[in-house]
Amino acid sequence: MKFFNTKILGTGSYLPDKILTNNDIAKRVDTNHQWIVERTGIHERRIADPSKDETPSGMAAQATLKALEAANLTPNDIDLILFSATIPDMFFPNSGCMLQHKLGITNQCPALDINAACTGWVYALPMADAMIKTGLYKHILVVGSEMTSSFNNWDDRNTCILFGDGCGVAILGRASENEDSQFYSSVLAADASKKDHLILEAGGACKRITHDVLEKNEQWVRMTGQEVFKSAVKTMASLSEKVIKDAGKTMADVDWFIPHQANLRIIEAVGQRFNFPPNKVVVNVDRYANTSSATVPIALDEFVREGKIKRGDNVLFAAFGAGLTAGAVFFKY
């Protein structure tokens, strides 16, 4: 059987225009810009406007058009859509199908949603890589598109300061024989013993939205911040070390580290654990906050478009999220 090396053919991202600053949030809850910056590194975040189709699938359509252009492909070249959304457009049809429709794809490619919360996009990558490697699909669109403002409780200062909306995508395909792009290694994990630390219970099959649920404000995200923080640092560091070792490389071989953008202190703590030079760690949490599974592909797209990440660079992704899920992927861009 012939195997192919996987290459990121093109990337794209979309951020809504509307900016919500820390001072804007401080008008509603008891917080302030300095506290938020000191504890999280976040200065502002974007907020989607569904009336402008800034929905998970709508933002993904805009980001995908940019990725298609970068990859020199057309919508009908996509033969599989893997769509990570913590809160999808709707329960069904899935956001992947909504995106297929918005892109005008007529080739009937399969389209499915993946929910591993903030780790969703990183979860989808090894799946896409395996299907490219084995030749099952040629051009897989991997989307992380999130409207966190739809689960954010704007009256809860513990959580509402953290999240923002946005989308990042990558199109994965085959590297040609004279190229050395490849996915070296990946590891995915989940520890459900910590499932209650970051949770949105209501709205699904177990707890429908009722008057009682709304009165108790159970339709919003709930979080035990410090537990998530500790777990995030530990798992992102250990999974990163594992993928690098599995690839037969060392930390010195990593050109760029793109961690999930949840909190600057988490990012710095992970970097320090393996003595990673700060100038190789990609950070944009100050501008966009935590866009859930979109943080890593947005950061990738920004750094590729700014010419910082170049062909041949070794890139490490690491993410964590509700579940608690976690994952790391190491590849040559």
Ligand SMILES: CC(C)(COP(=O)(O)OP(=O)(O)OC[C@H]1O[C@@H](n2cnc3c(N)ncnc32)[C@H](O)[C@@H]1OP(=O)(O)O)[C@@H](O)C(=O)NCCC(=O)NCCS
């Ligand atoms: C949420 C988080 C920023 C809180 O920071 P922290 O340093 O752990 O702060 P604590 O929860 O210990 O709270 C310290 C104090 O600040 C207060 N506080 C909490 N949020 C506040 C806010 N937005 N503004 C001002 N004060 C706030 C708390 O009430 C507490 O007050 P107290 O000491 O009087 O009880 C931090 O725990 C975190 O980022 N955790 C990870 C969350 C995450 O990444 N989630 C997404 C995962 S994908």
